[in-house]
Amino acid sequence: xxxxxxxxxxxxxxSLLVLDxxxxxxxxxxxxxxxxxxxxxxxxxxxxxLAAVRSHAPxxxxxxxxxxxxxxxxxxxxxxxxxPDAKIIMLTGYGNxxxxxxxxxxxxxxxxxxxxDADDVARALLARTGDSPPPPENPMSADRVRWEHIQRIYExxxxxxxxxxxxLNMHRRTLQRILAKxxxx
Amino acid sequence: xxxxxxxxxxxxxxSLLVLDxxxxxxxxxxxxxxxxxxxxxxxxxxxxxLAAVRSHAPxxxxxxxxxxxxxxxxxxxxxxxxxPDAKIIMLTGYGNxxxxxxxxxxxxxxxxxxxxDADDVARALLARTGDSPPPPENPMSADRVRWEHIQRIYExxxxxxxxxxxxLNMHRRTLQRILAKxxxx
DNA sequence: GAAGACCTGCGACAGGATGCCGCACACGTC
DNA sequence: GACGTGTGCGGCATCCTGTCGCAGGTCTTC
Numbered sequence: 001x002x003x004x005x006x007x008x009x010x011x012x013x014x015s016l017l018v019l020d021x022x023x024x025x026x027x028x029x030x031x032x033x034x035x036x037x038x039x040x041x042x043x044x045x046x047x048x049x050l051a052a053v054r055s056h057a058p059x060x061x062x063x064x065x066x067x068x069x070x071x072x073x074x075x076x077x078x079x080x081x082x083x084p085d086a087k088i089i090m091l092t093g094y095g096n097x098x099x100x101x102x103x104x105x106x107x108x109x110x111x112x113x114x115x116x117d118a119d120d121v122a123r124a125l126l127a128r129t130g131d132s133p134p135p136p137e138n139p140m141s142a143d144r145v146r147w148e149h150i151q152r153i154y155e156x157x158x159x160x161x162x163x164x165x166x167x168l169n170m171h172r173r174t175l176q177r178i179l180a181k182x183x184x185x
Numbered sequence: 186x187x188x189x190x191x192x193x194x195x196x197x198x199x200s201l202l203v204l205d206x207x208x209x210x211x212x213x214x215x216x217x218x219x220x221x222x223x224x225x226x227x228x229x230x231x232x233x234x235l236a237a238v239r240s241h242a243p244x245x246x247x248x249x250x251x252x253x254x255x256x257x258x259x260x261x262x263x264x265x266x267x268x269p270d271a272k273i274i275m276l277t278g279y280g281n282x283x284x285x286x287x288x289x290x291x292x293x294x295x296x297x298x299x300x301x302d303a304d305d306v307a308r309a310l311l312a313r314t315g316d317s318p319p320p321p322e323n324p325m326s327a328d329r330v331r332w333e334h335i336q337r338i339y340e341x342x343x344x345x346x347x348x349x350x351x352x353l354n355m356h357r358r359t360l361q362r363i364l365a366k367x368x369x370x
Numbered sequence: 371g372a373a374g375a376c377c378t379g380c381g382a383c384a385g386g387a388t389g390c391c392g393c394a395c396a397c398g399t400c
Numbered sequence: 401g402a403c404g405t406g407t408g409c410g411g412c413a414t415c416c417t418g419t420c421g422c423a424g425g426t427c428t429t430c
Contacts, residue, residue: 100282105294141354141355149325153324171390174389362416
């Protein structure tokens, strides 16, 4: 297995900008990446992010695509301009191919959809350009990813089952049954 | 609506490489693009494509991702090396985010999933850099999130079904069935 | 070149999960 | 009180999944 922490420790600049409007998620992700050796700055909006970039251009960035006050793409460009060697990854719950293409064209090195665990993010941040495929050690199970996503939207819909089912484009009855069960391994 | 034909007629170099292993589709697409003013060369395999690039580096390219004898990514690199200003788009049957990211990083300007009609392709080929920010939309369906995750790990495992299934903690047979199907809405 | 350890595809089948119908009931609003 | 919307939950046909197994491919190692 690749030892991520060792790779991170070897970095000369560990500064990392984390931009996400979901405060709990942002804190959790920031903490997890800090434990792995990064030195994260947490922000929750595009304007904050731009200010942070102006005061210190980070070596790494993890950006949400959809924010209240704009799109993460602006931040990608700002970071790229301020620091062309920065490694940026986009993280989004509203992922689709078109925005992924945009993000990469704007200068992101990877595009992950939520939920993504800290190891995934760290791996993506450290991936060398054009290197051979680094083997994923223990990714979340496919069902777990699905479950996490459902939980996220459910929270976002204020525990409204009917609405969640509508937005997720699934049957209310099915959603009910899934919510009644515990998380898959 | 932009008049595509007029834009194409104004081009100084209309050479276009079309790579797809599905012969009828390739012919149909090639003909449609020819009617719109391009001057297409049709090939059906990676090796043929590389040979075509060597004899004449095209100004445009429409490449399938999955071929019998390799991946379209190799052709992207070859075209890029031979002609850095070439506009390349990837066309794939089962479009997923992971391969879209790969394609764009390799140098493609866009990534379309089939079915895509000739107008879509032509529009993508002519798209000016830095235009049209597609609007964000509603979240992915739960099944789509699961599918994208599976696709990502599958890519990371170098298309090794057995290994992907092991990492994902799911049954190889089930994975096979999922991979054989197209993306859930 | 045969053995072994991988991989791949795919058929079959039981049991669990899902989509979809319905019903009863609880809130708010007009 | 009618109406709209939400929540639970039962039942049922259907689909998907987990689990076998088999045949065949490729590669490494004696």
